[in-house]
Amino acid sequence: MPASRGREPADVVLRVDHVTKRFGGLVAVDDVSFDVRRGEIFALIGPNGAGKTTLFNGITGIFPPTSGSVVFQEREITGAKPHQVAALGIARTFQNIRLFEYMSALDNVRLGQHCRMHAKLWDSLFKTPAERREEQEVTERAMELLKFVDIERYTHTYARNLPYGSQRRLEIARALATRPSLLLLDEPAAGFTPQEKVELMGLVHKIVENGITIFLIEHDMRVVMGVCDRIVVLDHGEKIAEGTPEQVRSDQRVIEAYLGKQH
Amino acid sequence: MSAIRQFWRTGPRRDPNTIAYIVLIVCGALLPAFLQVFLSGTSTFWLTVFGDMGVYILLAIGLNVVVGLAGLLDLGYAAFFAIGAYTYAMLASEHGVVTPLHQAIHVPFWIVLLVAMFVAASFGVILGAPTLRLRGDYLAIVTLGFGEIVPRVFKNAAVWTSGANGVSALDIPSLPAWIQGPWSGDPFAIVQDFKILAPLAYYVIMFILLILCVILVRNLHRSRLGRAWMAVREDEVAAAAMGVNTVATKLYAFAIGAAFSGFAGTYYAAKLSLVSPENFGFSVSITILVMVVLGGMGNIPGVITGSIVIYSVIFILLPQLPDYATGLVQSVGLSGLTQSSGDYPGIGEFISRLKFLVFGLILVVTMLLRPQGLLPSRQREQELTKGVHEDTTIVDVTAETA
Numbered sequence: 151m152p153a154s155r156g157r158e159p160a161d162v163v164l165r166v167d168h169v170t171k172r173f174g175g176l177v178a179v180d181d182v183s184f185d186v187r188r189g190e191i192f193a194l195i196g197p198n199g200a201g202k203t204t205l206f207n208g209i210t211g212i213f214p215p216t217s218g219s220v221v222f223q224e225r226e227i228t229g230a231k232p233h234q235v236a237a238l239g240i241a242r243t244f245q246n247i248r249l250f251e252y253m254s255a256l257d258n259v260r261l262g263q264h265c266r267m268h269a270k271l272w273d274s275l276f277k278t279p280a281e282r283r284e285e286q287e288v289t290e291r292a293m294e295l296l297k298f299v300d301i302e303r304y305t306h307t308y309a310r311n312l313p314y315g316s317q318r319r320l321e322i323a324r325a326l327a328t329r330p331s332l333l334l335l336d337e338p339a340a341g342f343t344p345q346e347k348v349e350l351m352g353l354v355h356k357i358v359e360n361g362i363t364i365f366l367i368e369h370d371m372r373v374v375m376g377v378c379d380r381i382v383v384l385d386h387g388e389k390i391a392e393g394t395p396e397q398v399r400s401d402q403r404v405i406e407a408y409l410g411k412q413h
Numbered sequence: 414m415s416a417i418r419q420f421w422r423t424g425p426r427r428d429p430n431t432i433a434y435i436v437l438i439v440c441g442a443l444l445p446a447f448l449q450v451f452l453s454g455t456s457t458f459w460l461t462v463f464g465d466m467g468v469y470i471l472l473a474i475g476l477n478v479v480v481g482l483a484g485l486l487d488l489g490y491a492a493f494f495a496i497g498a499y500t501y502a503m504l505a506s507e508h509g510v511v512t513p514l515h516q517a518i519h520v521p522f523w524i525v526l527l528v529a530m531f532v533a534a535s536f537g538v539i540l541g542a543p544t545l546r547l548r549g550d551y552l553a554i555v556t557l558g559f560g561e562i563v564p565r566v567f568k569n570a571a572v573w574t575s576g577a578n579g580v581s582a583l584d585i586p587s588l589p590a591w592i593q594g595p596w597s598g599d600p601f602a603i604v605q606d607f608k609i610l611a612p613l614a615y616y617v618i619m620f621i622l623l624i625l626c627v628i629l630v631r632n633l634h635r636s637r638l639g640r641a642w643m644a645v646r647e648d649e650v651a652a653a654a655m656g657v658n659t660v661a662t663k664l665y666a667f668a669i670g671a672a673f674s675g676f677a678g679t680y681y682a683a684k685l686s687l688v689s690p691e692n693f694g695f696s697v698s699i700t701i702l703v704m705v706v707l708g709g710m711g712n713i714p715g716v717i718t719g720s721i722v723i724y725s726v727i728f729i730l731l732p733q734l735p736d737y738a739t740g741l742v743q744s745v746g747l748s749g750l751t752q753s754s755g756d757y758p759g760i761g762e763f764i765s766r767l768k769f770l771v772f773g774l775i776l777v778v779t780m781l782l783r784p785q786g787l788l789p790s791r792q793r794e795q796e797l798t799k800g801v802h803e804d805t806t807i808v809d810v811t812a813e814t815a
Contacts, residue, residue: 210654236656248651250644252792261640265656271665274636275629281636308795328656 161188163332163363164209164240169218171204171387178204179215180387186332191354191364193374196384197407202367203245205384206334210242211235222332237265241330243321245337245367251310255301255320258309259292262327295323299353315346322353326362333357335366339373351377375399383407433714433788434627441620445613460612466724467619468681473704473720474626474713475673480702481711481790482634483666484646485545486553489560490701493533493671495693497678499567500529502580502688512573522586522609526679533675534668541667545660560698568690579689585610586683588618615684622680626673627713633669634713642666643792700727707779709786711793718787726775731768735761 164186171179179201186192194202208215209222211232219228227235241262250258267288273281296302299319304312309320318338325333338354339347347370354377358364368374374381375395383391383398385407391398398404444463448456472494479487502508504525509517520528544555567574574580591607591614593599609615633639641662644652653659682688700723708719739761742750753759758766779787785794 212650212654231658232650232653233656233658236654242654244651244654248648250647250651252647252795253640253643257640257643261644261652261657262655264637264641264644267637269637271638274633274638277632277636285636310795324655 162186163188163223164365165219165221166205166209167219167221169205169208169215169220171201171208171213172216177387179208179384181218182382182384182387182389183218184382184389184392186363186365187380188363189358189361190379191358191366191377193378193381194365194367194384195369195371195374195381198369199386200384201387202384203336204387206242206336206367209235210240210334233265236328236330239329239331240334241325241328241332242334243318243325243336243338245340247317247321249309249317249321249324252308254306255296255304255309255312255323256289256292256306258320258324259295259327260288262324263288263291263329266329292323292327295326296320298326298356299323314341318342318350319353322357326357330362332363332365335364337367337369339368339370347373429788430712430714433718437714437717438624441623445616457612460616462729464612464615464619464684465681465728466721467616467623468677468684469701469704469724470623470717470720471619471626471677471680472674472701473708473716474623474630475670475677476701477705477711477713477716478630478633478642478673479666479670480705481716481793482639482646483642483663485663485666486549487556487667487670488553488695488698488702489556489558489563490670490674491693491695491697492560492563493537493674494678494681494697495563495567495688495690496533496536496671497529497675498682498688498693499574499580499678500532500675501525501679501682502583503573504528505584505683506580506582508575508580508582511575519584522584522679522683526676529675529679530672531675533678534672537668537671538664541664545663545667557695560695564690564693567693574690577690579687579691581687583682583686583688585686609683619680626676627717630713638662638665703776707776707786709789709793712786712788712790715786715788715790722787726772731772734768734771735765738764 162185166185167183169179169182170177182201182205194205196202204213207213209220209227211227211230211234214229219226221227222235222238222240225238227238227240230238250261253261267284269281269284272278273284293302293305296305299322301312301316301319301323304316304320309317312320318340322333322335322338335354339350342350351373354364354366366374366378378395380392380394381398382389383401383404385403390403390407391401393401445456445460448459452459472490476487476490479485479490501522503512504518504520505522506519507517509515540556540559544552547555568576570576586609588607588609589605591604592602593604593607594601607614609618641652641657642665644655644657645659645662649659652662681692701720704720704723705716706719707723708717709715739751742748742760750760753762757763764771
């Protein structure tokens with residue numbers, strides 16, 4: 151069932167509340183607040199060095215925020231460990247692809263299901279029937295996901311040997327394998343041709359139709375304008391605008407800070 | 414027909430490991446008979462040698478879990494070996510009488526085996542919990558320290574361990590039942606409460622235990638945990654973001670590796686009937702590491718092959734090298750070389766002094782010729798040939814179950 155769009159603001163999946171991240175004297179993210187609503191495609195944009203990835207790392211527990219809080223589905227996840235965040239239902243991809251290069255595409259996606267598996271040490275050691283069944287299911291689901299992102303022809307290829315675009319898709323499949331309710335995509339279209347960008351946005355829509363909320367970082371404003379429901383604009387770590395693509399496009403501060411040089 | 418074709422396509426030809434396993438099992442099973450037939454005079458001696466080799470194979474399989482699968486460099490692996498051996502010494506000998514307990518403890522071998530695995534694994538966790546947050550080189554130094562401390566503790570806690578003298582006269586393990594037959598020079602019979610004394614019995618039991626261990630480690634490698642180890646080895650941040658508890662995953666590797674070492678230690682102590690702090694030094698840790706790396710990190714048949722080769726070089730080839738050299742020199746009519754003169758000690762002694770130079774040379778040459786190891790895992794091979802085989806696909810390990 152496709153997720154309904156434009157629900158009430160109360161249906162918040164992720165609340166970023168006055169989050170600040172300092173690295174020594176440098177303020178990478180400065181008192182940023184916004185809500186991501188269930189079932190929408192939400193974008194975080196901004197020029198290079200605006201603090202977008204830092205904010206992602208703050209949400210996923212890789213570098214916990216210095217102050218402020220992150221609430222996911224009414225649970226405080228500020229300072230939670232990355233694997234706990236993943237288990238709660240936030241999956242992510244990385245700006246500079248971080249696949250397990252020397253594992254097959256299939257194994258990458260199977261690994262993604264790690265936190266949804268139940269096999270204990272004992273089961274693994276003795277290959278109990280339950281373990282075999284689970285492995286079988288995990289393999290089948292991995293194949294489905296590879297098909298979903300349209301790279302099933304690379305099932306048994308080492309991740310590092312995949313073409314660039316397929317690596318980005320594999321990363322998405324691996325993230326989907328964790329059964330997230332919120333998927334963070336860090337510049338999923340970086341380095342793509344216009345044609346590939348169109349295909350990727352098609353994939354993003356397919357994911358949203360499966361009831362997963364999308365929160366993506368994008369550098370190229372034209373890409374996000376077409377697909378996103380709402381956008382937050384970051385510049386020098388500060389939030390300078392929030393709203394629909396139309397609102398953001400006409401915002402004077404955004405034009406100055408982000409598009410200024412083009413005009 | 415199609416089954417045969419399927420086997421041919423996906424079987425040994427595609428998977429060198431299958432061939433390696435078959436060769437290893439056949440050779441291992443036939444070895445006692447071979448020794449009986451061709452070296453009947455010294456077959457007992459050789460069976461002892463190969464039985465001891467099994468201990469090192471066991472150690473290498475365990476260290477492979479830590480180093481090869483999880484990618485954690487452990488330079489103090491012999492510490493767990495010592496812990497296993499001393500566990501047996503404490504729990505299965507008269508030694509308890511001279512300790513503050515004043516009471517001898519005689520726990521059966523098979524129970525101590527499990528206890529020792531548990532004790533060693535616990536120490537693995539105790540060492541690992543605070544240190545596994547460290548990466549690479551730092552972890553190596555910490556484990557190196559642990560490897561130095563443990564034998565020293567056993568040496569200095571003399572009240573409990575008799576210090577440098579070690580503990581001797583450990584209990585002889587026994588089996589509830591055993592099949593005797595012409596192969597051990599006895600009439601065919603099933604004996605009860607069989608004392609494991611003969612080298613053949615040790616060899617056979619070691620062989621069976623090794624097969625069991627290989628099956629268990631192989632299962633682990635192809636499981637949820639095995640995948641997590643590989644992922645953590647490749648990219649910890651990505652693994653954590655995908656829901657892998659990296660600290661727990663590494664602790665499992667450490668504990669399982671330590672359990673193997675404890676297991677090997679108990680077996681070793683029982684076979685030797687003696688433990689001494691001298692047997693568990695740094696050189697033991699390094700020897701096992703060399704076996705793993707030279708054999709092919711991460712690949713079980715490779716690691717076994719590596720252990721067999723290194724053990725043979727260190728404990729069979731090198732000790733006999735001086736005799737070989739003397740014999741060779743004499744046979745080509747240069748017996749003058751066997752005499753010492755001035756600073757020259759004679760060929761035998763001369764070669765004997767060069768033993769470890771020869772060993773070092775063998776290691777250097779092997780690693781130069783085959784940096785990926787004798788029988789590498791496909792993964793490791795790929796890592797070393799970055800960019801050479803761009804289109805390599807690998808065989809799906811679950812295809813057989815699917």
